[in-house]
Amino acid sequence: MRRRSALIFSASLMGLSAAPGVALADEAWPAAKPIKLVVPFAAGGTSDILGRLLAEKLQVALKQTVIVENRAGAGGVVGADVVAKSPADGYTLLLGTVASHAINPAMRPKMPYDASKDFAFVNLLGSIPNVLLVGTDQPYKSVKDLIAAAKAKPDTIAFASAGQGSSQHMSGEMFKLLAGADLAHVPYKGSAPAIQDVIGNQVPSSFETVTVALPHIQSGKLRALAVTTTQRAAALPQVPTMQEAGVPAFDVASWQAIYAPAATPPAVVNRLNAEIEKILASADVKARMDTLGMSHQVNTPAQFQEFSRIELLKWQRVAREGKVTLD
Structure with missing residues (x-):
């Protein structure tokens, strides 16, 4: 009888150790x-x-x-x-x-x-903050300039992004919603081709991560109008936030x-x-x-x-x- 009880107890322990998520299994991780x-x-x-x-x-x-x-x-x-x-x-x-x-x-x-x-x-x-960029040959010197132009000619000013559904794309969608600026979205297959077309003035504006945009801003190939987070980017302390630039409640980070x-x-x-x-x-x-x-x-x-x-x-x-x- 004692042998039978011991076997049952042993079997119950084996079943416990096999159960998912129990402490005995965790200890091995x-x-x-x-x-x-x-x-x-x-x-x-x-x-x-x-x-x-x-x-x-x-x-x-x-x-x-x-x-x-x-x-x-x-x-x-x-x-x-x-x-x-x-x-x-x-x-x-x-x-x-x-x-x-x-x-x-x-x-x-x-x-x-x-x-x-x-x-x-x-x-x-x-x-990582995103940043609203324009080519240096574009006339827009501020976020207000871009909003005014977009409202004057709805859906004629485009913004490039790294792709459909990216944080860059959705920065533009939030901008359209909160600023009332009807920009046309031009999706690319990645950040590199998008930013090259903004530099080359094929597309007037874009939203891009600070990581990707920073070298082009520093070299003078692109103009940064605002960052998308509620605080200024450490790498771009001179660039205002979107809220500081006049678009309330704007907050997007990658x-x-x-x-x-x-x-x-x-x-x-x-x-x-x-x-x-x-x-x-x-x-x-x-x-x-x-x-x-x-x-x-x-x-x-x-x-x-x-x-x-x-x-x-x-x-x-x-x-x-x-x-x-x-x-």
């Missing part, structure tokens, strides 16, 4: 296998640069290999969907963005994942963040958050983020989740009031 960090954009961009920097540092902190996998497509949706449908064991992470978790969910009628429910919120890495699949054990999420905060506080990483024009504020998973909720509501409003959808 991250020793079991390499961690995969999915970057849902092509190699060489800001997300890829940041993802590889973070992967290198996480390898040291966690004593485990971290592999970056680029899964580009549909403004970050393709890669994000891969992670949403991955096991919630802490071994698959996503470098998500405003495009994958706020703009696309707000603008696309059909999404393969729920941005609010299908992910665990790990850490908001930082944000942000980057780390997510895991929903139901990832809280102990894993909290450990990742703590290690990432240590990494972002290190002098060499802070210096690299400065070169990207990215700012970071310390945040918990709960604070990041609340930030993401507010961002999604903001873009849902733009979609509704501006009648903007993405096919």
